[in-house]
Amino acid sequence: MKNIKYADLHNHTTASDGIFTPNELVRHASTKGLAAIGITDHDTTDGIYEAQKAGKNYGIEIIPGIELNTQEDKFEIHLLGYFMDYNLPWFQDILTKIRDSRYYRAQKIVNNLVNIYGMDLEFEDIIHKAGGRHNIGRTHIARAMIDKGIVKSIPEAFEKFIGEGCKAYVKRYKLTVPEGINMIKKAGGVPVLAHPGLISDDSIIERLISYGILGIEAYHSKHTYQQSQKYVELAEANGLIITGGSDCHGDSSPMVGDIVINYESVNELRRIAKLS
Ligand code: AMP
Ligand code: MN
Ligand code: MN
Numbered sequence: 539m540k541n542i543k544y545a546d547l548h549n550h551t552t553a554s555d556g557i558f559t560p561n562e563l564v565r566h567a568s569t570k571g572l573a574a575i576g577i578t579d580h581d582t583t584d585g586i587y588e589a590q591k592a593g594k595n596y597g598i599e600i601i602p603g604i605e606l607n608t609q610e611d612k613f614e615i616h617l618l619g620y621f622m623d624y625n626l627p628w629f630q631d632i633l634t635k636i637r638d639s640r641y642y643r644a645q646k647i648v649n650n651l652v653n654i655y656g657m658d659l660e661f662e663d664i665i666h667k668a669g670g671r672h673n674i675g676r677t678h679i680a681r682a683m684i685d686k687g688i689v690k691s692i693p694e695a696f697e698k699f700i701g702e703g704c705k706a707y708v709k710r711y712k713l714t715v716p717e718g719i720n721m722i723k724k725a726g727g728v729p730v731l732a733h734p735g736l737i738s739d740d741s742i743i744e745r746l747i748s749y750g751i752l753g754i755e756a757y758h759s760k761h762t763y764q765q766s767q768k769y770v771e772l773a774e775a776n777g778l779i780i781t782g783g784s785d786c787h788g789d790s791s792p793m794v795g796d797i798v799i800n801y802e803s804v805n806e807l808r809r810i811a812k813l814s
């Protein structure tokens with residue numbers, strides 16, 4: 539047991555909608571005895587530098603990553619990317635375009651919440667609490683609603699007000715799944731299908747695999763044991779890398795390290811990244 543190395547490959551920081559700064563996240567990870575963690579913020583790589591500095595300090599390897607929310611028909615499909623050459627200017631240009639659309643969408647959603655429901659919310663306030671306009675998400679809006687006593691939890695905010703299908707919901711610009719996969723591969727990274735158990739129609743997963751996904755996040759905090767087993771088998775049947783992570787956002791469960799994968803997965807991701 540003692541010599542086995544573990545990694546948690548799915549975590550968010552204040553660079554997107556996490557509560558922990560990159561340094562805090564790495565510090566928490568160090569108390570769990572993890573060998574490595576992935577930094578997979580939504581549409582940004584801005585947390586990676588600070589995390590890597592902290593990683594040296596705490597003796598944890600930091601795997602550079604990203605989570606892209608892409609669209610396939612009516613389904614939002616989350617793609618994880620690992621080991622990209624993320625400083626490539628064209629790569630950052632696409633992320634900037636996505637983040638701009640997040641900003642304008644958030645503004646429209648807050649307007650809707652104020653105009654439709656008369657909620658006491660200030661867009662500038664939400665931006666300020668999110669630490670700037672860098673990467674605003676619906677989670678930040680949900681937290682503002684909790685602060686004002688409008689809802690009790692983030693899931694409640696999504697169910698009643700800001701989830702897809704709700705009156706205040708607004709669409710934003712998203713990549714298609716093939717575009718997301720190609721973007722990650724072109725930058726030398728490995729595209730992995732995030733939390734397939736959260737996709738409401740399992741039958742589309744084979745199609746997503748056919749687009750060129752190279753790994754599946756079989757282990758995730760919202761997967762049941764049976765789901766994890768099923769996705770392990772699916773990955774094995776298709777020769778895909780099996781990954782896993784907590785999807786820690788910091789404000790409630792799960793915590794970094796709650797879901798781990800054998801460090802061998804990190805070696806496989808690195809090997810495939812070098813080949814691509
Ligand atoms: P956005 O990135 O602005 O589209 O918001 C999506 C993010 O909100 C996801 O990455 C999750 O972190 C969070 N989220 C989405 N749905 C829910 C939910 N039902 N309960 C809690 N968090 C959610
Ligand atoms: Mn999130
Ligand atoms: Mn996700």
Ligand code: MN
Binds near residue numbers: 548550605785
């Ligand atoms: Mn995530």
